Amino acid sequence: GAGVSQxxxxxxxxxxxxxxLRCDPISGHTALxxxxxxxxxxxxxxxxxxxxxxxxxSGLPSDRFSAERTGGSVSTLTIQRTQQEDSAxxxxxxxxxxxxxxxxxxxxxxxxxxx
Amino acid sequence: xxxxxQNSEALNIQExxxxxxxxxxxxxxxxxLQWYRQDPGxxxxxxxxxxxxxxxxxxxxxxxxxxxxxxxSLFHITASQPADSATYLCALAMNSGYxxxxxxxxxxLLVSP
Numbered sequence: 625g626a627g628v629s630q631x632x633x634x635x636x637x638x639x640x641x642x643x644x645l646r647c648d649p650i651s652g653h654t655a656l657x658x659x660x661x662x663x664x665x666x667x668x669x670x671x672x673x674x675x676x677x678x679x680x681x682s683g684l685p686s687d688r689f690s691a692e693r694t695g696g697s698v699s700t701l702t703i704q705r706t707q708q709e710d711s712a713x714x715x716x717x718x719x720x721x722x723x724x725x726x727x728x729x730x731x732x733x734x735x736x737x738x739x
Numbered sequence: 740x741x742x743x744x745q746n747s748e749a750l751n752i753q754e755x756x757x758x759x760x761x762x763x764x765x766x767x768x769x770x771x772l773q774w775y776r777q778d779p780g781x782x783x784x785x786x787x788x789x790x791x792x793x794x795x796x797x798x799x800x801x802x803x804x805x806x807x808x809x810x811x812s813l814f815h816i817t818a819s820q821p822a823d824s825a826t827y828l829c830a831l832a833m834n835s836g837y838x839x840x841x842x843x844x845x846x847x848l849l850v851s852p
Contacts, residue, residue: 628782
C-alpha cells in the first residue's frame with residue numbers, strides 16, 4: 625500500500641515569506657508526527673496529533689510554527705515569516721495508534737531552504 | 740531531559756564483519772527503544788524495537804541488546820554487506836502509553852567490499 629507522502633519535496637523561499645508543508649499519512653493511522661532534521665543533527669520533535677485529541681505542540685520552536693490535521697488525515701505544517709535558521713528537512717511520520725510502542729512510518733521529507 | 744548519545748564518527752568496516760553501533764542515554768531508563776535506518780535523502784525506516792524488560796532481540800542479521808544498568812543499547816549487524824551502509828538512529832520512548840520518541844543523531848555505517 626501507499627506509504628506516507630509529503631509535498632513539496634523541495635521548497636526554496638525568501639526570508640520573511642510563509643510556507644506550507646503537506647503530509648498525507650498512511651490510511652488508518654491515527655497518530656501523526658512532525659519532525660525537523662537539520663544537517664548533522666538528530667530528529668527534533670515538533671508536534672504530534674492523535675485522533676480528535678488536542679495536539680501535543682510541546683516541540684514547536686516558536687509561535688511562527690503551527691500545524692493542522694484535517695479530518696484525522698492530511699496535515700499541514702505552516703511556518704510564518706520564515707528565517708534562515710528554519711532551513712532543514714521537515715519529516716512527517718504516522719503510526720497505527722497513540723501508543724508510541726508502534727513503529728513510526730516516515731515520509732521522504734520536505735527540504736526547506738530559506739534564502 | 741533525556742539525552743541520547745550515538746557515536747558521531749562514521750564506522751568503517753569490511754564486508755562480512757560484524758558492525759556494532761552504540762546508543763547511550765542519560766537519566767531515566769526508557770520503556771522501550773527503537774532502531775531506525777536512514778539513507779541519504781530519505782526518511783528513517785524502522786528496524787527493531789526492544790522493551791525495557793528484554794535483554795536481546797534478533798531479526799535476521801540484526802541483533803539489539805538493552806542494558807538498563809549501563810544505560811546502553813548495542814545494535815549489531817552480522818555478515819555486513821555494502822548495502823548495509825546507511826545512518827542508524829536509536830530512539831527512546833519513556834513509557835509504553837502515549838509517548839513521543841526522542842531520537843539520537845545517528846551513526847553512519849560504511850561497509851567496504
